[in-house]
Amino acid sequence: MPSVSMTVNGRAVTGDVEGRTLLVQFLRENLSLTGTHVGCDTSQCGACVVHVNGESVKSCTMLAVQADGAEVTTIEGLAKDGELHPMQEAFRENHGLQCGFCTPGMVMSAVDLLQKNPNPDEGEIREWLEGNICRCTGYHNIVKAIQTAAASMKG
Amino acid sequence: MYDFNHHRPASVEDAAKALTGASDGKILAGGQTLIPTLKQRLASPSDIIDLGGIAALKGIKEEGGNIVIGAMTTHATVAGDATVKAKIPALAALADGIGDAQVRNRGTIGGSIANNDPAADYPAGLVGLGATVHTNKRDIPADDFFLGMFETALEEDEIVTVVTFPVPEKAAYAKFANPASRYAIVGVMVSSGPAGVRVAVTGAGPRALPPRRPRGGAGR
């Protein structure tokens, strides 16, 4: 049984996994980090998005062994010292979530967008979110939240 | 997903050895097609040979007037690379339109072309730009690489290492995506360069192909 070591939310972790263990299973089952969700089985919904070495990936489409040695950030690791990340704050401020199930992946994806494009326009935001499906919000307030976060992170 | 033996070789040679040694080995590049396939139990390889530990397969450089892209280079890297954007913006645009942002952060050019999904973008890109696929054994012109649906010229123990693209004078890629899957229903790469005008179409047949009579006449 392979053993993997990685840094998750700044903490060094090690665990025995099977070759087939997905990163999302390792996070949810081995580390009890249940903020990362599974909403589909075709790598499309994005409820499972986390950051691996600073970039957003679908943790349901990555083996735990592929993350060996990596730096992983999940939704649980985004707030620092009890302070919400500006993206989390913007989602709250703009009612960018309803049932909350897609939200962790949505937020992690949005954070990656602003890393790559700090000033996205509405069209760029909507295009970037192709890999994140939300059934509740109609995306309207998610787009607004990302615009708000972009503005506050510049400021 | 069925379980398998996982290998993470440090070199292409070791990867080839692991592939030869396995009863039913499968190469894992970015995994954006393979992992969903395994999850659906549509494949059950005995061994997975993960190329993620081979640094030599990653990266983009300009060499002898060509753009050379390592097989394990992600779509996001190609899409954002300054050299690609300057020399073959159509290729950067193609890479920027594959899957979604997270797929582009993991999926690789080598994985995409070795899989040869009939609706994938890169095959049309390679054929339409007259690229060459380099493996651990030989060099294969793109025109001879894509044989049929999910079928390539790659032999059992052959691994894609880099892809070289000649720099065209101009080129463009456009696709019409399936509204649900966002794969190409049809995608067309057109280029004009030293080898003449090239056109390649993905999605409309079992493999990326030049249309029978490309307008402008030059063909491939």
Next chain:
Amino acid sequence: MSDTGIGASVKRKEDFRFLTGQGRYTDDINRPGQLYAYFVRSPHAHAKIKGINKAEAEKSPGVRAVFIGADMEADNVGSLPCGWVVTDRHGDPHKAPPHFPLARDKVRYVGDHVAVVIAETYAQAKEAGETVEVDYEELPAAATLGTALSSSAPLVHDEAPGNLCYDWVLGDEAEADAAFAKAAHITKVDLVNNRLIPNAMEPRAAIGEYDGGTDSYTLYSTSQNPHLLKLILCAFVLGLSENKLRVIAPDVGGGFGSKIFCYAEETVCTWAAKKVRAPVKWTGDRSEAFTSDAHGRDHITHAQLAMDENGKFLGMKVETTANMGAYLSSFATSIPTYLYATLLAGQYTTPVIYVNVKSAFTNTAPVDAYRGAGRPEATYVVERLVEVAAREMNIDPAEIRRRNFIKPEQFPYQTPVALQYDIGDYDASMTKALEMIDYDGFPARKAASEAKGKLRGIGFSAYIEACGIAPSAVVGSLGAGVGLWESAQVRFNATGTVSVFTGTHSHGQGHETTFSQLVADTLGLPIENVEVVHGDTGSIPMGMGTYGSRSLAVGGSAISKACDKIIEKSKKIAAHLMEASVDDVEFDKGTFRVKGTDKEKSIAEIAFTAYVPHNYPEDLEPGLDETAFYDPLNFTYPSGVHIAEVEIDPATGMTEIVDWVAVDDFGNVINPMVVEGQVHGGIAQGVGQAMLERAVYDDGGQLLTGSYMDYCMPRADNLPSFRVGMTQTACTHNPLGVKGCGEAGAIAAPAATINAITNALGILSMDMPATPEKVWRLANQHAQAAE
């Protein structure tokens, strides 16, 4: 208005946990010693089960048990019931064939449950499941609604000849014929209301647990109505005492109707927990959600509208065939009857309406309520008819609606299809919507689009819905097996904070915030001192759950009543403490005062006194904890006008929604931010139906759209930002004057979208979804015709 009171856009209390990954959904819960269930499902749409060999599966690593239908039969487990009896045109009840949690002799749709494998890990259960050998004798399938009622169709159930569940009518056909005989013009449409798959982002999940020491069960489930689930499981299916089952629906990741129903999986997990003496957990994957969540819509309709020469509606006739799927889901029968036909008056004075609905069994997944449930289908019929009529009569689409609107002075208004609307001002919504969209500027915008080679269209949808489901006596008289009141308990803690227990369930609607606002405002407390508790039958009075946009109108009214009781009792305590007559005590913003004096006591002091009753009225019970049940007097009738504006590229068939105006009358509003969010989400689902989504079975009953690769979910880049406006007429019969907002968008949007696209294309009709291919074909046909 305070910044946290009624009418304020208070930021949601629930968001912190969701945004930090601390939500607690069913699959996040793990119980000590739990086992995992995997369901073996039918690959066939219709087959006899000749035998099941589970020997190899039982020997597989980690497997504790494999159960099949016969095992449940041996334990006298019953059929999953349908809770609404529809009486057909001959006075007979609908056909109700049994629906066993694990199939007994036959499977009737792809995904039907055949066996359950319970093992130490999910992977072990799934691997063993592949070794369960089922000997099927395949049978021809009745998979298509259009032919299910034909005499040559294969029979889904022996109990339902001709696959007919019921043939039901509403209204007087002879009167309708008489109205049509006087008509100057008759508009006819043929409509398909496409079948949808709800796709809440959290797949269904369940953990069944059995406590041998007390002989009692706990079920964690992704349910919109845990009490109802408990009632059905105990009284109808498992034969348990109702005091021996506790159902917990923790955070639930969206429902949209699909999590109302009592499903096979949660039933099996509960039952099996006792058999294997361990908690049994099942988490559905998306593929299972596609095949076995109850689907929505799926109607075929022929409708006619009779008008005089001025476009005044004289009568309407509607014939609908509705799909029930292979078995009747919990409320399936009521959706295409009482939640559909009764809404066909729309916002109009149409004096005579005759409706005939035939519901059919097919070899497809069960069909039941999905966001809007009957009302989107009704609105689509009415608003497509009206739009086509306007085009045929050459009357402006806004004008033809205005000519036929029920006028404000006509309320209460009795429609010819059973409902009595209490209040509304439809013209006000229309006027505001026309202003917001700049209707007068449309011709110029259309010309500008044309100059770019694009086709521009505008489409209206003036909808009404019956929400706040529902008055118990009314629904009971119509066949419902339950009462649809709601409960609330408002409990002061001794130190002045409040816990509110509601029988409704929040799975995205933000009840923890809205109900806190309501209670804080009513009792004059800081909002952070109010906690809303829902979803646990172990701690909450019996309640009916959340659907039909009922939570605020019915559940909120119950909370309001409970608060009234709190204030009433508190006045007695305050009067005692302040040595005044109860009649002289006034309550305002959290403080009791004696009229004409400066004596006052805060409600927190009263609460403390109620629990530490050292100085207390002799004839009063201690404690400050009140429960109220509220049974609504009528449905509520939210209404509004949505206007969509689209631009089509005739070269590709791509349709872009370039503007969307929604003007809704939800009555009084507690939290506008939450309400607007509900509108946005509803529109997205309605646009999804109109342009993207369609569940397709092939003729053999295989689901062709069984994943996100083939079933097109609305993505961010399919939708615009929406412009939401409000008008207000307060509901006349509930204490809050509220109507409900959860379904409006999904009800209004399909007709607005198709009306806009057909307007752009210059055609009368097209079927949903308006895919690029269909639009491209029509656009080019149109271009040719114009040449």
